[in-house]
Amino acid sequence: MAHSAEFPSVDINPTQNTVEMINGVANASLSFFGRSTSSNTRGNAGSIEFYGVVENYKVEINERKKTIKASFQIRDKQDFFTCSLNVDSKGYTYFNVASQFKSYISYSGQIFRLKID
Secondary structure, eight states, X not given: OEEESSSOOBOOOGGGOEEXXXXXXXXXXXXXXXXXXXXXXTTOTTEEEEEEEEEXXXXXXXXXXXXXXXXXXXXXXXXXXXXXXXXXXXXXXXXXXXXXXXXXXXXXXXXXXXOOO
């Protein structure tokens, strides 16, 4: 489910929204339901997409509450993103994205371990 400051919650198909991090490289393709503030978003105004090396990666693990908080930044050819990930004890997840050219948006759902062949 995506949440934007300008619009109400919208159910989205979770198979169409992915964020993967492998060996310090992040790859994301997420539906976007918000406002773009620049013509620099040509071609992906309806989505947030990035691929690149992760910067400023931080992780906080709360053993008592069984929660994980992670944050990172990523710069790709068109934008700069600040991302945070909050996971509760049951795997429920909030993924927040702040973009240089798009309004802030938050996604919620389940987190799964990647199966790497």
